[in-house]
Amino acid sequence: MAHGRGGLEPGCMIHSDRGSEYTSTQFRERIRELGFRQSCGRTRSCFDNTAAESFWALFEEEIGTRSWLDRATARAEVFNFIETFYNRRRLHEHKTFGYLTPAETRQRHQHAFAA
Incomplete structure (x- = not known):
């Protein structure tokens, strides 16, 4: 992916x-x-x-250790967490990153190398 x-x-x-x-x-x-x-x-x-450890800590905090009825539901909820919250709404809470979301940070990085 x-x-x-x-x-x-x-x-x-x-x-x-x-x-x-x-x-x-x-x-x-x-x-x-x-x-x-x-x-x-x-x-x-x-x-x-540390980046991965931070992700998993937040994932566990937000998603928890719940059980789902089936694999498809679990996949959909995990995908939703990553794509709608983690990458698009969660802010890098540090001025070095300009308080941007990961998606905004990546977009800025890609534009910097395209120029």
Whole structure:
């Protein structure tokens, strides 16, 4: 999804923790096919992955540990959280980011490189 929706180009760094989904052969092959580089945080070091840790903390706070009736409903609610709140309404609460949403920050970044 990051490639298809985010407009990532070859050479981009994909950073994650060492979860099995990110270290799987299938994922690593796809990263190579797209021309991306992979980076993983150190084992037992949350400081290597602070952005992801921050996301999951907010996700857990907002979504909680609720149960859904089916997978489709769960996927829809998680998608809604990420796309409507996390990327479009949540503000980077720091003046360095200009108090912009992640979507606004990305748009500003893309325009800066296009100029």
